[in-house]
Amino acid sequence: MSERRYAILGTGALGGFYGAKLQKAGLDVHFLLKSDYEYVSRYGLVVESIEGDFTLPQVNAYHSVEKMPKCDVVVVALKTTQNHLLPQLLPPMLKDNGVVLVLQNGLGIEEEVAQIVGNVSVIGGLCFLCSNKVGAGHIRHLDYGQITLGEYTSGYYAGGITERMQLIAADFISAGIAMELAEDLLLARWKKLVWNIPYNGLSVILNARTDELMAHVHTRKLVEQLMHEVATGAKSSGRIIPDSFIQTMLDYTVKMKPYRTSMKIDYDERRPLEVEAIFGNPLRKAQAAGVNLLQINCIYQQLKFIDAKSRVGK
Amino acid sequence: MSERRYAILGTGALGGFYGAKLQKAGLDVHFLLKSDYEYVSRYGLVVESIEGDFTLPQVNAYHSVEKMPKCDVVVVALKTTQNHLLPQLLPPMLKDNGVVLVLQNGLGIEEEVAQIVGNVSVIGGLCFLCSNKVGAGHIRHLDYGQITLGEYTSGYYAGGITERMQLIAADFISAGIAMELAEDLLLARWKKLVWNIPYNGLSVILNARTDELMAHVHTRKLVEQLMHEVATGAKSSGRIIPDSFIQTMLDYTVKMKPYRTSMKIDYDERRPLEVEAIFGNPLRKAQAAGVNLLQINCIYQQLKFIDAKSRVGK
Numbered sequence: 001m002s003e004r005r006y007a008i009l010g011t012g013a014l015g016g017f018y019g020a021k022l023q024k025a026g027l028d029v030h031f032l033l034k035s036d037y038e039y040v041s042r043y044g045l046v047v048e049s050i051e052g053d054f055t056l057p058q059v060n061a062y063h064s065v066e067k068m069p070k071c072d073v074v075v076v077a078l079k080t081t082q083n084h085l086l087p088q089l090l091p092p093m094l095k096d097n098g099v100v101l102v103l104q105n106g107l108g109i110e111e112e113v114a115q116i117v118g119n120v121s122v123i124g125g126l127c128f129l130c131s132n133k134v135g136a137g138h139i140r141h142l143d144y145g146q147i148t149l150g151e152y153t154s155g156y157y158a159g160g161i162t163e164r165m166q167l168i169a170a171d172f173i174s175a176g177i178a179m180e181l182a183e184d185l186l187l188a189r190w191k192k193l194v195w196n197i198p199y200n201g202l203s204v205i206l207n208a209r210t211d212e213l214m215a216h217v218h219t220r221k222l223v224e225q226l227m228h229e230v231a232t233g234a235k236s237s238g239r240i241i242p243d244s245f246i247q248t249m250l251d252y253t254v255k256m257k258p259y260r261t262s263m264k265i266d267y268d269e270r271r272p273l274e275v276e277a278i279f280g281n282p283l284r285k286a287q288a289a290g291v292n293l294l295q296i297n298c299i300y301q302q303l304k305f306i307d308a309k310s311r312v313g314k
Numbered sequence: 315m316s317e318r319r320y321a322i323l324g325t326g327a328l329g330g331f332y333g334a335k336l337q338k339a340g341l342d343v344h345f346l347l348k349s350d351y352e353y354v355s356r357y358g359l360v361v362e363s364i365e366g367d368f369t370l371p372q373v374n375a376y377h378s379v380e381k382m383p384k385c386d387v388v389v390v391a392l393k394t395t396q397n398h399l400l401p402q403l404l405p406p407m408l409k410d411n412g413v414v415l416v417l418q419n420g421l422g423i424e425e426e427v428a429q430i431v432g433n434v435s436v437i438g439g440l441c442f443l444c445s446n447k448v449g450a451g452h453i454r455h456l457d458y459g460q461i462t463l464g465e466y467t468s469g470y471y472a473g474g475i476t477e478r479m480q481l482i483a484a485d486f487i488s489a490g491i492a493m494e495l496a497e498d499l500l501l502a503r504w505k506k507l508v509w510n511i512p513y514n515g516l517s518v519i520l521n522a523r524t525d526e527l528m529a530h531v532h533t534r535k536l537v538e539q540l541m542h543e544v545a546t547g548a549k550s551s552g553r554i555i556p557d558s559f560i561q562t563m564l565d566y567t568v569k570m571k572p573y574r575t576s577m578k579i580d581y582d583e584r585r586p587l588e589v590e591a592i593f594g595n596p597l598r599k600a601q602a603a604g605v606n607l608l609q610i611n612c613i614y615q616q617l618k619f620i621d622a623k624s625r626v627g628k
Contacts, residue, residue, distance in 0.1 A: 205519060206619055218618035225611075294608040297539075304532035305520055 002027055002171045007071035007093050011036065011045075011061075013131045014103060015077025016139045018147075018177065020045045020056055025175035030060040030068050032089070037063040039136035048134075049141035051176065070095045073168060076102045079266075080109060080277035087116050094120055099164055103127050103147070105196060105262075106277025107189050107285060110152035121164060122152040124185045126192050132265075146178040150185025156237070158184035190234035191241060195249050196278055198226040200263035201299040204273065204306060211258040214250075222295075224250060229293045233282050236289035273307040275300065316341055316485045321385035321407050325350065325359075325375075327445040328417060329391025330453045332461075332491065334359045334370055339489035344374040344382050346403070351377040353450035362448075363455035365490065384409045387482060390416045393580075394423060394591035401430050408434055413478055417441050417461070419510060419576075420591025421503050421599060424466035435478060436466040438499045440506050446579070460492040464499025470551070472498035504548035505555060509563050510592055512540040514577035515613040518587065518620060525572040528564075536609075538564060543607045547596050550603035587621040589614065 005028045008019035015031075023029040033040055041061035047054050062068045065088070072095055076086070083104075090100060090113070100117055102110050103125040110122045130143040149169055151159030161181045169179040182188040202213055202223065213219040227249065231241040253259075266273055279300040286293050319342045322333035329345075337343040347354055355375035361368055376382045379402070386409055390400070397418075404414065404427070414431055416423050417439040424436045444457035463483055465473030475495045483493040496502040516527055516537065527533040541563065545555040567573075580587055593614040600607050 202616075206616060208619070208623075212623075213619075216619050216622060218615040218622075222612060222615040295612045298536060298609045298612040301532040301536040302516075302520060305522070305527075305530050308530060308532075309520075309522075309526075 002167075002174070004028075004072040004167070004171060005069065005095075006030065006171075007068060007074045008032065009074060009076050009089060009093075010078035010082070011040065011137075012077065012079075013133045013139060014127060014129060015075060016045060016133060016137070017047060017049075017129065017131045017141055017145075018075065018077070018103070018127075018172075018175075020047045020054070020059075020139065021175040021177055022171065023056055023059060024054055025171075027171060027175070030062060030071060030093075032062050032065060032068065032093075034063075036136040037061060043137060046138045047141060048139070050143065051141070051145075065089050065092045068093045071098060073099045073101055073171075076100060076104060076113065078104070079272070080104050080106055080274045081272040083109065083112065083277075086113065090117050096120075099123055099168065101125050101149075101168065102152075104277065105192075105274055106281055107193065108281040109277060110185065111156070114152060114154065123165060123168065124150045124152055124189065126150075126182075126188055146180060147172060148180040148182050148188055150182040150188050152185055156186040158187070184239070186237055187234070187239040187241075190230065190237065190239050190282075191245065193233075193278065193282055194227050194230045194241060194246060195253070197230050197282070197296060197299070198223040199253070199259075200261045200278060201226070201296075201303060203261040203264040204267045205299065205302050209258045209260055209264075210253050210256060214254050226295055226299070229296050230282070232291060233286040233293050233296070236286045236291040267306070267310060270310055272311065273303060275303045275307055279303060316481075316488070318342075318386040318481070318485060319383065319409075320344065320485075321382060321388045322346065323388060323390050323403060323407075324392035324396070325354065325451075326391065326393075327447045327453060328441060328443060329389060330359060330447060330451070331361060331363075331443065331445045331455055331459075332389065332391070332417070332441075332486075332489075334361045334368070334373075334453065335489040335491055336485065337370055337373060338368055339485075341485060341489070344376060344385060346376050346379060346382065346407075348377075350450040351375060357451060360452045361455060362453070364457065365455070365459075379403050379406045382407045385412060387413045387415055387485075390414060390418060390427065392418070393586070394418050394420055394588045395586040397423065397426065397591075400427065404431055410434075413437055413482065415439055415463075415482065416466075418591065419506075419588055420595055421507065422595040423591060424499065425470070428466060428468065437479060437482065438464045438466055438503065440464075440502055460494060461486060462494040462496050462502050464496040464502050466499055470500040472501070498553070500551055501548070501553040501555075504544065504551065504553050504596075505559065507547075507592065507596055508541050508544045508555060508560060509567070511544050511596070511610060511613070512537040513567070513573075514575045514592060515540070515610075515617060517575040517578040518581045519613065519616050523572045523574055523578075524567050524570060528568050540609055540613070543610050544596070546605060547600040547607050547610070550600045550605040581620070581624060584624055586625065587617060589617045589621055593617060 008015045011031045044057040126148040131141045153159040227246045322329045358371040440462040442458045445455045467473040541560045
């Protein structure tokens with residue numbers, strides 16, 4: 001069994017699911033919680049999952065990082081809108097040779113984390129997961145679950161497949177989680193944005209599910225144009241996303257059952273939207289390379305307005 | 315007094331207002347009506363106006379063009395979404411040397427009209443008018459009212475100020491309507507789009523008034539970027555809109571009282587939106603000159619989706 005000790009930073013729909021799976025597989029897992037702390041420290045975690053339901057009556061729950069043991073792997077499973085907390089949270093819970101595993105959406109987050117934790121390694125993880133938190137300590141896993149790992153290197157040059165990635169992947173695989181290892185984290189991040197940028201953005205702005213966006217000729221066209229703009233952004237980082245990948249994403253989405261995107265769920269629940277991680281950072285990265293992504297910029301500014309208005313109304 | 319006979323095609327907030335003003339000034343005016351025909355033919359028109367209320371107990375009301383006398387000036391005051399009716403409506407009511415005065419929003423409409431009426435002259439009119447139809451034959455005039463006239467020429471080269479324009483302007487001025495004569499209709503149309511494209515589009519997409527769009531830093535920026543894209547479109551037609559004009563429009567809008575745009579009113583009333591006239595035609599005109607207006611394209615496709623969805627829900 002793995003000797004690595006895991007911390008889960010953010011025990012919600014994503015962190016709660018993966019953390020519970022790791023503990024169920026026998027790993028040593030420590031959960032940081034905020035609003036659900038009292039409940040989870042008394043009653044543990046419940047996971048309803050398409051792969052089988054299970055309960056963990058007892059988990060290591062913490063309300064403050066100071067009380068947590070130093071961990072080998074700190075899994076960042078907060079929404080990126082909470083990342084202003086990372087400078088306080090991360091350093092106290094990390095072992096000297098530890099790893100931060102960033103399971104968040106968007107671009108450039110690993111770079112921000114690396115600046116906080118100094119010479120600790122940072123690995124990015126791209127999650128393909130449908131899950132919701134339906135109550136305190138209660139996660140409902142609806143579909144998928146695979147994670148793609150990529151090693152972060154300063155400047156995001158392709159880091160290849162490292163031993164660290166393999167060891168962490170082995171722990172997750174032992175917990176029944178499908179894993180993929182990517183040689184180039186930045187390429188993997190841009191590729192995920194090919195889907196996330198059009199569907200997350202338009203689902204919120206136009207109050208629409210994926211099937212509605214694909215059924216209407218003009219939004220179908222706009223989705224495709226936005227995907228090509230993401231590829232243009234990737235190219236400004238020296239990463240090539242072929243047209244065939246875009247076609248695959250379009251075909252895949254047409255075949256999916258009607259889907260409410262994660263940003264739309266956040267919006268409907270009146271939570272802050274991850275606009276900067278998913279839209280602002282890619283825009284700025286491309287712009288720094290002299291490339292203006294005009295249609296993504298239009299979506300970005302609309303989302304900033306919608307996000308601000310939604311929080312004023314709260 | 316003018317010997318010109320006027321037909322008003324579309325007796326709503328705009329056509330009803332201008333037509334009533336012309337009749338009140340003693341001109342010979344003939345109104346085509348659809349849903350309000352019975353009411354107006356019995357009770358006439360009522361105009362509540364910031365310039366003074368008045369009633370016309372009796373007007374020349376028609377339900378079909380066949381019964382109308384041939385007119386010297388046919389004022390097209392329908393929404394552009396009704397323009398598929400023009401080939402039936404226009405020819406029967408026009409004298410041989412008549413004029414069609416197009417009081418509609420957007421770009422390229424005069425060209426469509428000229429194709430229908432052959433060798434009759436076409437004049438474009440840009441209305442700066444705030445008015446609503448509040449009931450059958452009942453118009454409420456809230457603000458402004460000026461019309462800018464411009465002569466249409468095949469290919470939209472600058473037509474200069476013609477005698478026809480001056481005669482029609484004199485009739486309108488006699489009715490207390492402020493008139494401006496433009497030497498270049500296409501330039502005037504593009505200049506009006508500098509305001510119409512950002513504010514009409516974003517007010518519908520983001521469910522916002524002009525003051526909200528200007529108060530938020532990101533939509534304020536997007537408005538400005540869209541205005542510059544309109545200027546890029548104008549340039550592709552060989553028309554120059556200086557930056558100072560854009561700055562004037564921004565300053566002017568900040569100083570305006572909170573304003574619900576005409577497209578937002580159409581949307582809220584679940585009427586079809588003038589997306590093709592205001593967005594589609596300028597996009598296609600620029601594209602034909604090899605220029606892609608990407609942010610306007612994004613707004614256009616969003617509006618097409620919203621318009622279609624709104625009408626399905628009706």
